Amino acid sequence: MYTVRVSVIPHHQWQLDQFSIIQVHAYHPVSLEPIALPQAHLHQLHRYHDIGELLLESHPAAARSLFQLCYFTSRVWCNDLHTIEYQSCVGECLRVLQLLSDAKVWLWDAYNTMSVILDPVNDTLRNCMLSLGMISIVTQELPQARALLERVALLDELDEGPHALVTLETLLHVATVYRFEGKYNLALETVQMVVDTLVNIRWEPDWCELLCWTALGTLYVNIGDTTLGYIFLEKAFLWRLEHNGPSSNQTWGVFTKWFWLVMYANYWTHEKAKFISWSKQIPRDMEDWPGKNCVVCYDPILGSAYSKVDDPQYTYLYCKKCVDMEGNTNCFVACPSIRDCAKQND
Ligand SMILES: [Zn+2]
Structure with a gap:
């Protein structure tokens, strides 16, 4: 057994097979800002980068430290295409950590540099555009999100083919933009196209179907078809619970949508037993939504989700802080948090 250790946080240790100890040096123990390593370490950067990729989903903060270390070192000693790749990876970690303003700064800077020097587009620029597109969905910069994601989808189609998993996944992100724009029919057409392709190619069926279940479930809820929405979201959650397990954020991300639908569509009396048994598996440190x-x-x-309209949609929910700040008396609780609801029914 080997250990990856970020030395500035001595009690944080990440157990990984295959790897030896990495010391991430910092400017200052409080800032956690890694410094550039001496030139002798240059040959190690690719390895640190690979470990960072492995850690990205499970330990994004550790991955960020590694990528920043790679970035600063590479910038001092090489300043080449790898430097921009590391910069882009830091941005992606920040996105996963929900530090969206910082993520935008890192990603736009990498994007602007790359779009000047890269022709044709390489994987790093493609991933950078994908991350920026997904941030733009959250920040409601929808024309920008659409432009970025449609371009990524087109590139995927040209490079990997229209049936490649990566192309289909990007198309589902494009469908999400359409959903936020209120273009539900267009969104449904796009998702349906992905479903049809998946049925025809029969490739990695479980995982492919899962992506569509979540997209379809959310869409059907938004167009008012709660019966179909319920079927897809429950399937998606059970799949996540089995394959990703109860410690994964993605599992509970789908469960949150399922729970919101149960409350919104008045399925509570029928589905209370399911809720009680499933909600017992939620990890203590998981976010509310x-x-x-x-x-x-x-x-x-944090806590309950608020809405300003009578017919709230999962796509548009407010936090309490923003409702209070706007002093809006018309806001109401669209849905209590899973945690509050679980406590009441314990
Ligand atoms: Zn807010």
């Missing part, structure tokens, strides 16, 4: 941000401040929503 995993993966869901307030439409005004873009922060993760």
